[in-house]
Amino acid sequence: MAGDYPDPSVTKVGNTYWATATSSNWGPAFPLLKSGNLTSWALVGHVFPDGPPAWADYYFWAPEISQENGRTYVYYTAHQRGGNLAVGVASAPNPAGPYTDHGPLVGQPHGSIDGFPMRDESGRLYLIWKEDGNSVQEPTPIWAQRMNEERTALVGEKVELFRNDASTWEGNLVEGVSLVRHNGYFYAFYAANGCCGSGCTYATGVARAENLLGPWEKYSRNPVLMNNDTWKCPGHGTVVEDKGRWYLLHHAYNTDGQQFVGRQGVLSEFVWTESGWPSFKGGSTPVASTAAGPRSFNDEFTGPALRSSWQWPIEQRPSYRLQGGRLYLTARPDHSGAALGQTTTSPNYTAVTTLLNYTALPAGTRAGVAAHGDQDNALALLADSQKLALTRIEKGETRILEEAVLPADKSVQLWLRVREGRRFSFLWSVDEGKTMHPLPADGTSVDGSFLPPWDRGIRAGLLVQGPSSTKAVFDFFSLSNQL
Known part of the structure; x- marks a missing residue:
């Protein structure tokens, strides 16, 4: 399993x-x-x-x-x-x-x-x-x-x-x-x-x-x-x-x-x-003596409801709707925001999403890709209407690690790459991945060792922060687990 x-x-x-x-x-x-x-x-x-x-x-x-x-x-x-x-x-x-x-x-x-x-x-x-x-x-x-x-x-x-x-x-x-x-x-x-x-x-x-x-x-x-x-x-x-x-x-x-x-x-x-x-048998050797192969996930948001593998903080169930192959995720002003996540099956993985119409996000609303420890701990690459912010949330306290100005465009693709379970790299693109921009700009990774709670693994997924009257629109989400 x-x-x-x-x-x-x-x-x-x-x-x-x-x-x-x-x-x-x-x-x-x-x-x-x-x-x-x-x-x-x-x-x-x-x-x-x-x-x-x-x-x-x-x-x-x-x-x-x-x-x-x-x-x-x-x-x-x-x-x-x-x-x-x-x-x-x-x-x-x-x-x-x-x-x-x-x-x-x-x-x-x-x-x-x-x-x-x-x-x-x-x-x-x-x-x-x-x-x-x-x-x-x-x-x-x-x-x-x-x-x-x-x-x-x-x-x-x-x-x-x-x-x-x-x-x-x-x-x-x-x-x-x-x-x-x-x-x-x-x-x-x-x-x-x-x-x-x-x-x-x-x-x-x-x-x-x-x-x-x-x-x-x-x-x-x-x-x-x-x-x-x-x-x-x-x-x-x-x-x-x-x-x-x-x-x-x-x-x-x-x-x-x-x-x-x-x-x-x-x-x-x-x-x-x-x-x-x-x-x-074998003293302590399981039937599967090696771990199961990494499992990947892709969601184009074409169904009538979110797929059953999506998870959220148990006390902060997010509000959403699916329409026309898009996910409209309602923001939350509390904790880290409205969070959706997928379990990972490897310490090495890549999560990608496209955020649509980010220039139309109201003031105070940010949305993007995230690694969730729980409702109060996350690392995320979040966009508002004008810029991207590499964001660290630890014990409910938010710190912006670095920002980048976004061009006025219709969509931005956001990437999260993880190695060894704790080394996080973030990238963005406005031309569907043809030109990739790292954040931090020098391409250094961010330490996410603080993320997992004592009894849980990390989830990779989406995050929307802001007033509950606002929504962010996502085109797809994919999670690729690697050996």
Whole structure:
């Protein structure tokens, strides 16, 4: 699953695999992907395409998709408005949706995350989750509690299954539990230690128990999945069996793209040893021992709506219309502006767009191509009616790095080139790329190391700043990812 797909989960419905993943603070929340073979995935929609549930505002994490009795369930984490992190659930008549949200199931004072449904040895339905103690420098118990069959409420008392041991490789947390029952045991595959960023220390362990509520035994040879030459910090995924072979679909950073691309979906195969523990083939070698080839994107804006791979800050959904092969994107005066982005699949890529009728942009309106970290961090080449501005937005503070005067023309083509995930170069042309002008004028690159948040990769796309009464018009957008 090339691109920024943390905490992936997967289930099989008929002959088709369905997957979803963390979307965090990008909307629409929770992508829906399908595949016939676990390796070639197509994005087909989102769990919440029309906006987040009313009870939640951001941090849409760790969706766990499952199918039972002809209905699809997604257990997910989100931040409660005015509260803390909680585990909620949505359901649909089929994996493609539409999904009905049923609200939060559990939200402890320190936060509750990473929900997973499991039936015990007697067929009783439980919710498994992590108490987010590490957010307040406390341990991270993994809890189990009975859930009603409607999946709308927990019942009875919660029971602790296990917690992190700070004196071991687990460090300050265990999380992302995925359970499977095999040969008389429940197995809990879990992640531990630091998940994210250039200094991540994530790895995967396993524990087992004969009864769901324990006692649980952690494997003496943990961690069972660690770094290799291609993938770094593997963890938080779902166990899946296909034709007698066992896999963990989990996330990891590619060692080339690291945090700039984000945590990508990786499929790792394991076997069961004679002693009944999982052993990953090759030690820590995924099925795809090399990263998936870079994926490119091109949008001529000819459809009735934006293509499903476009994203935006979850709390700042932009207003737009498509007409005559053009995108009319309404400006925003807050944060970095009205932002649209595409995930990247390589640390090396080029994004190009054409801004039409820039001389007609009202005063105070600027538009162009951008690299988005989040709603308050961006690098962009933006045009107003008279000039271009190479713009750095960091923690909501805007700084103009350099400007160039634009000729009075009908359109300007804007280019963004990135190398090593952090070296950004910007160019512009008013003759459809025949004559290219760099900005800065000396052609030096700009450092974008500040862009990616702790849990997300960079998006490449469009940005319009200004009063909400104004619009910018774009002719096309292309994103070419290179090795």
